[in-house]
Amino acid sequence: MAAAVGRALRLGGPRAQALRLIYTTTALRKRNVGASGPEKYTEAFIKKQIEEFNLGKRHLANMMGEDPETFTQEDIDKAIAYLFPSGLFDKQARPMMKHPSEIFPEQRKIQWGEDGRPFHFLFYTGKQSYYSLMHETYEKLLNVQKHQDKLSAQDLLPQKEKRNLAGSRWLTKIELEEMLLEKLSDNDYLRFIQLLQKLMAMPCGDIEEKYIQKFSKEVPAQLQKVVIEPLKYDEQGVAFSTGEGTRKTAKATAVVYGNGTGKITVNGIDILHYFTVLQDREQLLFPFQFLDRIGKHDTVCTVSGGGRSAQAGAIRLATAKALRSFVTEKEVEFMRQAGLLTRDPRVKERKKPGQEGARRKFTWKKR
Amino acid sequence: MLRSLRGLVCHPRKLDHGYALHTAAKDCLSSLASQDVQALAEGPRAVFYTSENDPANHTEHHEGRHYSIPLEEVKAVFPHGLPPRFQQQIKTFNEACVMVRKPALELFAYLKNSNFAHPAVRYVIYGEKGTGKTMTLCHVVHYCSRQGWLVLHIPDAHLWVKNCKELLQSSYNKDRLDQPLQASFWLKNFKTSNERFLKEIKTQRKYVWGKRDSTEEGKPLGEVVEQGLARVRNASDVVGVVLKEIKQQCQLGSFRLLVAVDGVNALWGRTTLKKEDKSPVSPEELTLVYNLRKMMRNDWSGGAVVTTLSQTGSLFKPRCAYLPQELLGKEGFDALDPFVPILVPNYSAAEFESCYRYYRHCRWLQHPRAHTAEGQEELRFLSGSNPWQLERLAGPL
Numbered sequence: 035m036a037a038a039v040g041r042a043l044r045l046g047g048p049r050a051q052a053l054r055l056i057y058t059t060t061a062l063r064k065r066n067v068g069a070s071g072p073e074k075y076t077e078a079f080i081k082k083q084i085e086e087f088n089l090g091k092r093h094l095a096n097m098m099g100e101d102p103e104t105f106t107q108e109d110i111d112k113a114i115a116y117l118f119p120s121g122l123f124d125k126q127a128r129p130m131m132k133h134p135s136e137i138f139p140e141q142r143k144i145q146w147g148e149d150g151r152p153f154h155f156l157f158y159t160g161k162q163s164y165y166s167l168m169h170e171t172y173e174k175l176l177n178v179q180k181h182q183d184k185l186s187a188q189d190l191l192p193q194k195e196k197r198n199l200a201g202s203r204w205l206t207k208i209e210l211e212e213m214l215l216e217k218l219s220d221n222d223y224l225r226f227i228q229l230l231q232k233l234m235a236m237p238c239g240d241i242e243e244k245y246i247q248k249f250s251k252e253v254p255a256q257l258q259k260v261v262i263e264p265l266k267y268d269e270q271g272v273a274f275s276t277g278e279g280t281r282k283t284a285k286a287t288a289v290v291y292g293n294g295t296g297k298i299t300v301n302g303i304d305i306l307h308y309f310t311v312l313q314d315r316e317q318l319l320f321p322f323q324f325l326d327r328i329g330k331h332d333t334v335c336t337v338s339g340g341g342r343s344a345q346a347g348a349i350r351l352a353t354a355k356a357l358r359s360f361v362t363e364k365e366v367e368f369m370r371q372a373g374l375l376t377r378d379p380r381v382k383e384r385k386k387p388g389q390e391g392a393r394r395k396f397t398w399k400k401r
Numbered sequence: 402m403l404r405s406l407r408g409l410v411c412h413p414r415k416l417d418h419g420y421a422l423h424t425a426a427k428d429c430l431s432s433l434a435s436q437d438v439q440a441l442a443e444g445p446r447a448v449f450y451t452s453e454n455d456p457a458n459h460t461e462h463h464e465g466r467h468y469s470i471p472l473e474e475v476k477a478v479f480p481h482g483l484p485p486r487f488q489q490q491i492k493t494f495n496e497a498c499v500m501v502r503k504p505a506l507e508l509f510a511y512l513k514n515s516n517f518a519h520p521a522v523r524y525v526i527y528g529e530k531g532t533g534k535t536m537t538l539c540h541v542v543h544y545c546s547r548q549g550w551l552v553l554h555i556p557d558a559h560l561w562v563k564n565c566k567e568l569l570q571s572s573y574n575k576d577r578l579d580q581p582l583q584a585s586f587w588l589k590n591f592k593t594s595n596e597r598f599l600k601e602i603k604t605q606r607k608y609v610w611g612k613r614d615s616t617e618e619g620k621p622l623g624e625v626v627e628q629g630l631a632r633v634r635n636a637s638d639v640v641g642v643v644l645k646e647i648k649q650q651c652q653l654g655s656f657r658l659l660v661a662v663d664g665v666n667a668l669w670g671r672t673t674l675k676k677e678d679k680s681p682v683s684p685e686e687l688t689l690v691y692n693l694r695k696m697m698r699n700d701w702s703g704g705a706v707v708t709t710l711s712q713t714g715s716l717f718k719p720r721c722a723y724l725p726q727e728l729l730g731k732e733g734f735d736a737l738d739p740f741v742p743i744l745v746p747n748y749s750a751a752e753f754e755s756c757y758r759y760y761r762h763c764r765w766l767q768h769p770r771a772h773t774a775e776g777q778e779e780l781r782f783l784s785g786s787n788p789w790q791l792e793r794l795a796g797p798l
């Protein structure tokens with residue numbers, strides 16, 4: 035290869051020392067793709083994509099027999115999933131049709147005009163959006179201070195009530211970067227958050243509430259999502275509750291009755307006969323033992339799939355879910371912390387090619 | 402207090418055998434438990450124990466309670482009858498305590514009221530695995546021996562149809578096969594349990610054992626048994642002779658006979674034995690089984706036949722089979738028909754309580770949580786009130 039590097043022409047004359055390359059190899063000629071950074075999409079390109087998307091949307095609506103005017107994104111997703119069924123696990127890898135603004139990342143437009151002069155006055159700081167944001171926020175802070183001074187001069191300083199911060203959080207660094215379309219460093223981000231906190235902490239900070247809300251997000255509390263079903267009553271007036279559980283490949287449904295002697299029936303068979311091994315019966319015992327209700331509930335379960343241990347785990351989850359209806363909220367929280375209400379995510383790991391099993395490699399032979 | 406402590410448990414403990422009873426509050430529980438144990442040891446034992454040692458006097462009043470058999474009597478009456486785990490328990494606790502249960506009481510009632518002039522009634526004790534069929538049989542055997550009956554106790558008929566090292570061709574009948582080892586073993590135990598009868602019963606015929614050995618008419622049965630023990634080759638024939646003699650003489654009415662067979666379904670099933678030419682042996686071809694089947698027929702009077710079905714030692718039968726129809730097969734069912742079936746269920750609540758108290762009294766349950774009410778509930782749940790399961794569970798605790 036070294037021999038194929040450009041033949042140099044020796045020029046005669048006064049510039050005899052300079053060597054000029056006549057030709058280069060393919061290796062040298064190849065563009066360094068990584069060095070140019072992410073692809074730049076021109077505005078025209080994006081506009082064209084949007085037009086194509088809308089056209090495609092109308093075509094799709096016609097194909098599916100729906101009204102093109104009222105064809106929403108959800109309908110598009112359903113239609114694509116129907117027309118191009120995919121078994122891939124990663125949702126991002128499946129075929130999708132979304133608005134170009136969601137697919138192509140937002141990019142900054144050219145920051146300078148035809149004469150080369152930048153539009154923004156902070157362009158030459160390098161981080162123009164960040165500094166302009168800090169500038170704005172500090173301006174608001176000064177406003178609030180001025181307002182405060184005015185009020186304290188008139189002795190009308192309102193008392194600051196503690197605002198409940200539990201339901202909201204600040205934007206994360208990545209979210210802020212997305213908003214500003216430029217990279218931030220950790221320190222920058224910290225400074226900004228500190229400024230916001232200072233602004234909020236001031237007594238008259240409520241004036242700029244709208245501005246602050248741009249940078250905070252709501253955090254839904256954990257438990258609010260889970261709805262505990264109320265008890266149902268069957269013909270004889272006995273309270274009962276149903277629960278479903280899965281583990282590995284086993285699926286189970288359990289019906290727990292309010293009265294009883296602690297008998298459990300699985301697929302019509304008593305647990306003593308269905309689960310011969312003590313370990314499985316201990317798994318079934320665990321929810322009742324935890325809640326101190328061992329001999330108080332009768333249970334009827336159905337289970338299918340999986341092996342012996344998986345079926346036991348599935349029934350345990352199902353009974354725990356069913357027992358939630360019989361028990362106070364505090365105890366439900368205890369159950370959740372004990373891990374009774376969590377579906378065990380462990381499943382059989384896939385076998386990889388080139389290995390004997392999921393982790394086991396073939397016997398290594400030195401030669 | 403316990404509730405708040407339990408709330409600190411973040412993740413489920415690994416549920417190993419026995420560790421299901423661990424909680425975060427071990428310390429306070431142990432202090433409570435020690436007080437509990439002392440209190441109960443001094444308290445009344447009347448709930449689980451009765452001092453009535455004669456089974457004849459056991460009534461419903463005693464139901465669920467344990468009574469103890471003196472150890473000498475155990476050696477005399479049960480040289481070979483008790484289940485092996487129970488024998489270990491006797492050695493550990495230094496006493497043999499048997500629970501009085503309803504099936505046994507039922508049997509006693511039948512035996513007391515049976516008319517011995519009529520042909521012998523056959524009773525079949527059946528039930529799921531580990532519910533106490535063999536123990537019920539032993540209870541009945543004890544009762545009968547106390548009453549002075551002659552007890553013909555075959556501890557496990559399955560032993561005669563499998564794992565036989567030596568099979569000899571029978572000298573009496575060319576088609577049949579002898580089992581010297583099993584026969585001599587059984588004769589030895591039979592001798593221990595029925596000493597006095599062996600002196601009283603006399604032979605009614607002359608038996609020739611070989612060129613030089615013979616037993617004259619009118620000799621006590623003990624001699625025949627000695628003959629069998631001395632000449633192991635003829636042991637199976639001796640067993641046949643003993644059975645025949647006893648059956649004949651029982652009809653005369655001088656004594657009552659109880660034939661107690663455990664695992665009677667072995668007599669009509671299949672065997673795992675093979676002849677020298679690798680062909681399978683059917684049960685009729687074994688002398689012992691053939692003679693025993695003759696005893697099972699109800700063509701004699703003056704006694705009773707109490708048998709137990711057992712899946713545990715049975716060959717080629719599925720694990721969940723426990724009904725007479727399933728375990729005996731058509732042949733066995735027809736042979737035993739008509740019989741009185743007696744079901745032995747799992748422990749009832751009172752019986753379970755009694756067994757639990759007994760274990761606590763013997764200090765067999767050492768785990769601190771086992772002494773609490775929740776521990777008892779857990780044991781009840783995990784064992785499903787099955788005596789066998791409970792015994793196995795209580796072992797490591």
